[in-house]
Amino acid sequence: MPLSSEIVFALAAIVVFCLGLYGLIAYAHLVRKIMAINIMGSAVFLFFGAIARRNFDEGSDPVPQAMVITGIVVAVAATAFALTLARRIHAITGETQLPEEQSRP
Amino acid sequence: MSETLVWSILIPLLGAIVTFWFNPRWVAAIGLAFSLATGSFALWIAYAIGRDGRLLHELGGWGAPLGIDLYADGLSAFMLATNGLVGILISAAAYLYFEPNGDGTGHAQERRAFWPLWLFLWSALNLAYVSSDAFNLYIAVELIGLAGVALIVITGRHDAMVAAMRYLLVALLGSLSYLLGVAMLYGEFHTLDLRLMAELSAEAESSLVLWVSLALISVGLMVKTALFPLHFWLPPAHSSAAAPVSALLSALVVKATFYLLLRLWFGVFSDQMTVTFGQVFGVLATMAIIGGSVQAILQRRLKMMVAYSTVAHIGYLFLLLPLTIPFRGSDTAAWNFDGFSGGIYHLLSHALAKSAMFLAAGIVIMSMGNDRLRNLRGMAHQLPLTTFAFGLAGVSLMGLPPSGGFVAKWFMINAAIESGQWWWAIVLLVGGLLTAVYVFLVLRYAFLPVHPPHFRSPPRRLEFVALTLALLSLVIGFRAVEAFDLLEAGTPFLNAPGGSEGP
Numbered sequence A: 001m002p003l004s005s006e007i008v009f010a011l012a013a014i015v016v017f018c019l020g021l022y023g024l025i026a027y028a029h030l031v032r033k034i035m036a037i038n039i040m041g042s043a044v045f046l047f048f049g050a051i052a053r054r055n056f057d058e059g060s061d062p063v064p065q066a067m068v069i070t071g072i073v074v075a076v077a078a079t080a081f082a083l084t085l086a087r088r089i090h091a092i093t094g095e096t097q098l099p100e101e102q103s104r105p
Numbered sequence B: 001m002s003e004t005l006v007w008s009i010l011i012p013l014l015g016a017i018v019t020f021w022f023n024p025r026w027v028a029a030i031g032l033a034f035s036l037a038t039g040s041f042a043l044w045i046a047y048a049i050g051r052d053g054r055l056l057h058e059l060g061g062w063g064a065p066l067g068i069d070l071y072a073d074g075l076s077a078f079m080l081a082t083n084g085l086v087g088i089l090i091s092a093a094a095y096l097y098f099e100p101n102g103d104g105t106g107h108a109q110e111r112r113a114f115w116p117l118w119l120f121l122w123s124a125l126n127l128a129y130v131s132s133d134a135f136n137l138y139i140a141v142e143l144i145g146l147a148g149v150a151l152i153v154i155t156g157r158h159d160a161m162v163a164a165m166r167y168l169l170v171a172l173l174g175s176l177s178y179l180l181g182v183a184m185l186y187g188e189f190h191t192l193d194l195r196l197m198a199e200l201s202a203e204a205e206s207s208l209v210l211w212v213s214l215a216l217i218s219v220g221l222m223v224k225t226a227l228f229p230l231h232f233w234l235p236p237a238h239s240s241a242a243a244p245v246s247a248l249l250s251a252l253v254v255k256a257t258f259y260l261l262l263r264l265w266f267g268v269f270s271d272q273m274t275v276t277f278g279q280v281f282g283v284l285a286t287m288a289i290i291g292g293s294v295q296a297i298l299q300r301r302l303k304m305m306v307a308y309s310t311v312a313h314i315g316y317l318f319l320l321l322p323l324t325i326p327f328r329g330s331d332t333a334a335w336n337f338d339g340f341s342g343g344i345y346h347l348l349s350h351a352l353a354k355s356a357m358f359l360a361a362g363i364v365i366m367s368m369g370n371d372r373l374r375n376l377r378g379m380a381h382q383l384p385l386t387t388f389a390f391g392l393a394g395v396s397l398m399g400l401p402p403s404g405g406f407v408a409k410w411f412m413i414n415a416a417i418e419s420g421q422w423w424w425a426i427v428l429l430v431g432g433l434l435t436a437v438y439v440f441l442v443l444r445y446a447f448l449p450v451h452p453p454h455f456r457s458p459p460r461r462l463e464f465v466a467l468t469l470a471l472l473s474l475v476i477g478f479r480a481v482e483a484f485d486l487l488e489a490g491t492p493f494l495n496a497p498g499g500s501e502g503p
Helices: A003-026 A029-055 A062-093 B004-021 B024-052 B074-097 B107-132 B134-155 B158-189 B194-203 B208-225 B234-240 B243-268 B275-298 B304-317 B320-324 B337-368 B384-398 B404-418 B422-446 B461-488
Strands: B055-058 B070-073
Touching: A003 A029, A003 B158, A003 B194, A003 B275, A029 A062, B004 B024, B004 B055, B004 B070, B004 B107, B004 B461, B024 B055, B024 B074, B024 B461, B070 B074, B070 B107, B070 B194, B070 B275, B074 B243, B074 B337, B074 B461, B107 B134, B107 B243, B107 B304, B134 B158, B134 B194, B134 B208, B134 B234, B134 B243, B158 B194, B158 B208, B158 B234, B194 B243, B208 B243, B208 B320, B234 B243, B234 B304, B243 B304, B243 B320, B243 B337, B275 B304, B275 B320, B275 B422, B304 B320, B304 B422, B320 B337, B320 B384, B320 B404, B337 B384, B337 B404, B337 B461, B384 B422, B384 B461, B404 B422, B404 B461
Parallel strands: none
Antiparallel strands: B055 B070
16 A cells, blocks of 8 residues: 555644643643643644545545644633633642642643 | 433533633622523433433434434433432532622632533533544543643642642543544544444454454553542542532442443444453453452552442442343353343442532531541431431442342343352442441441530531432332433443344
8 A cells, every 4th residue: 555645744743632641640740741732633633634535536625624623722721720820720720730740830 | 302402411501601701799699590591401301211212312413424413222321310310409509508608709700610610611511421433432532631620729738739730641641642542443443423333433444553453442441430449549630629519429430431431332343342351341440449448448548448338339230241231151142131231230329429528528628627527427416317317328239138239249240140240249248248347347436425626517408418319229129110210211231142133
């Protein structure tokens, strides 16, 4: 099977998703965790892009694109909320980590 | 007729927007009115589905696969009704719990934040129960998560913030994993409609992509349902919230993602539901029941104990899986409906009992200052109604007759024995015994005759709400037949082996 561009993009998306997951688990700083979640989200959107291309021979399938747009809106709202919460935790406790992860970077 | 499904989402959404703009003085009354409307409307929809059968609404008249379908069968109706019934009572409790003090001050911030967020959450829950589109369900799951996290932090306490942050990260991780799984399903079937996908997957061969997507979706939603060993975020999050919020989260929110798992497992992935798959989830469920109960027994604070009890009872829900999938030794090749309805009935009885318990714990904190177990001495004398409510809820959780929990366990044990899987029956019985241990641990302290030093009388009506929930969890044991009939209105098994699918 020739390695078509859709397959390359889909595999890249899986790799980026795993990188984001690693970041979420490995780093304790809340802003890093929130960024890791965003990287995972971008990976999913990239995967949708690859699928949009795969389904059609010419042009691309609009349905995954519509989903990506909606997904971005949700991701922005969730990120804003997470950052606000992280700031409040920092303001109250002076910490930028969850208590069980105090010793990690 | 079919637009009713749209209104089940729009009424609470409208309420959320209206209450958001009102000043704290009126917000509670208006919020309560909208809650009553939402809840009774959901109960009416469930009644209508039980009478006339399943409902289908094509949004904008487009229809699947191009448009988005709203679809409700017996299982959706059951979930809508559970939400409606428990939601109305918790709303009443929240109205009383966040009541201002005599001089009109106090709880103003909680009141302002609670009602819009709760109605928003209710709207998202109803969306999850009537939606038939995998991406629409992602939106519902994400909204449920965001509204749930926001409800935890309304008290402004620092431990609640930390617990909410952990919950938020876990919830986002879970929904992204689910979304990646949905993307793979779309690549495989070129549609997002669950019913179309179920039809296509029945003809398709089992492929690697399907298994990967099953794994991503299952893990993503399991994290959000807090199935052992992915439950670590639940006890601090559920116990640090205000009591009505804890009740909402434990009774209703974790059940929504469980419902989604059922829809996908028995619809889209019915070919992948092998005996091994069922047994693996049976083992996870057993670990949840034993581990959660032991942790509950070890807790020294009432709310943490009740929260760990939720971890254990989520285990019972997942025990539905090995009991529903046809087992090798059994003589029937069809899905086992007894095991399925037993598990679903447990969902209702747990929702009622657990919200009663959390409200009782909230009343204890309100009147005794804190919820350390050793400070509960004198509770039975000072708060007889609350103690009675806690005990009754405990009876239902233990599964003693005639409670709803007993009916659920009876059906599950029957299914286990009939299909030749006696080991799950033992798990169910041991789980009941362990539940009894922590319930009696609380009652033992409650009946010690010591006068509590700082006692403040709680609102009597709040105690009655908790008692109503506990009594309901007991008396639904007498009304199981109607609920099971409702579940059969449009079987949830789209691709039933043995074929019991009707139009």
